[in-house]
Amino acid sequence: MIFVLCMVLFAATKALHADTAYTRMMRGRIYAKRYAETGLELARHPVIQQDDPLLHFVSDDEGGFDVTLKTEEARLNINHLLLTGDKVLLRRLFNRWGFKPEFTAALCDALKDWVDEDENVSLNGAEKREYLKAGLEGMPFNRPFKEVEEMLNVRGMDIVNAERPDWREWFTVYGDGLIDINDTSAEMISLLGNVPMERVQPLLTFRAGPDGRHRTRDDARFTSVPQVAQMLGIFNRGTVEQLTQWIQFSGPIRRIESVGYLGPLKRKLILITQGGQAVWRGEIPIHGTDS
Numbered sequence: 001m002i003f004v005l006c007m008v009l010f011a012a013t014k015a016l017h018a019d020t021a022y023t024r025m026m027r028g029r030i031y032a033k034r035y036a037e038t039g040l041e042l043a044r045h046p047v048i049q050q051d052d053p054l055l056h057f058v059s060d061d062e063g064g065f066d067v068t069l070k071t072e073e074a075r076l077n078i079n080h081l082l083l084t085g086d087k088v089l090l091r092r093l094f095n096r097w098g099f100k101p102e103f104t105a106a107l108c109d110a111l112k113d114w115v116d117e118d119e120n121v122s123l124n125g126a127e128k129r130e131y132l133k134a135g136l137e138g139m140p141f142n143r144p145f146k147e148v149e150e151m152l153n154v155r156g157m158d159i160v161n162a163e164r165p166d167w168r169e170w171f172t173v174y175g176d177g178l179i180d181i182n183d184t185s186a187e188m189i190s191l192l193g194n195v196p197m198e199r200v201q202p203l204l205t206f207r208a209g210p211d212g213r214h215r216t217r218d219d220a221r222f223t224s225v226p227q228v229a230q231m232l233g234i235f236n237r238g239t240v241e242q243l244t245q246w247i248q249f250s251g252p253i254r255r256i257e258s259v260g261y262l263g264p265l266k267r268k269l270i271l272i273t274q275g276g277q278a279v280w281r282g283e284i285p286i287h288g289t290d291s
């Protein structure tokens with residue numbers, strides 16, 4: 001399989017050399033995407049480990065790919081939060097992003113109205129009438145989000161998108177709603193524990209293992225809530241109880257992120273697999289911050 005992939009890459013490289021500088025620029029995005037696709041196909045093979053050198057490839061035309069194997073449960077399941085009526089995490093997240101309490105309350109209500117079946121407007125929410133007033137027909141969908149991108153339709157999400165273009169990195173529509181503490185970002189741990197970022201550092205150091213790098217074979221793994229709470233310096237019973245409801249230690253859904261590039265041009269493709277089967281495949285915009 002790897003031999004075949006190398007042949008594909010070799011062919012792509014040859015084709016590039018035949019191009020003029022102008023065509024090359026025009027085609028850069030296509031090639032960057034092709035590299036990203038090659039990375040995805042390679043990484044979905046079950047023998048590939050998180051720290052496999054094959055996940056990083058550089059060609060002699062300044063093109064290549066970088067693939068990261070993650071756990072989809074490292075993200076907040078938006079449907080789970082809304083349908084279980086969580087009143088804490090979403091608000092805390094939007095507050096941390098600097099949105100005012102009134103905006104946050106309205107956004108949370110609008111998100112809830114989008115997924116609940118009824119047409120009853122939550123206190124500061126938005127149902128059919130509110131969307132029609134804004135000239136939008138057929139909204140809300142009144143069902144759980146089928147993909148993260150759908151959230152962009154919800155009233156107020158355009159503002160979130162402008163202020164936090166990396167918002168997609170926080171959410172998923174897959175999994176049981178429990179966050180995989182062994183794979184999630186430092187920012188997410190800080191959010192879950194309601195602690196400042198500096199209190200998260202000991203957990204990151206622990207997780208990274210002897211080589212100091214996360215997602216390598218020597219990583220250490222958390223196995224219990226008290227262990228996580230203690231390392232975060234959380235002794236408040238209520239917060240420990242919340243962590244028990246929010247976290248898990250090994251989410252089974254795999255998220256393959258492949259960034260293909262040609263010079264400065266980059267494309268990011270995602271493949272989400274569950275039990276070896278692809279459940280979602282798509283491209284998401286690249287932003288400066290990475291989770």
Ligand SMILES: [Ca+2]
Pocket residue numbers: 112113114115116117118119120127140142
């Ligand atoms: Ca509704």
Ligand SMILES: [Ca+2]
Pocket residue numbers: 207208209210211212213214215216217218219220
């Ligand atoms: Ca490590």
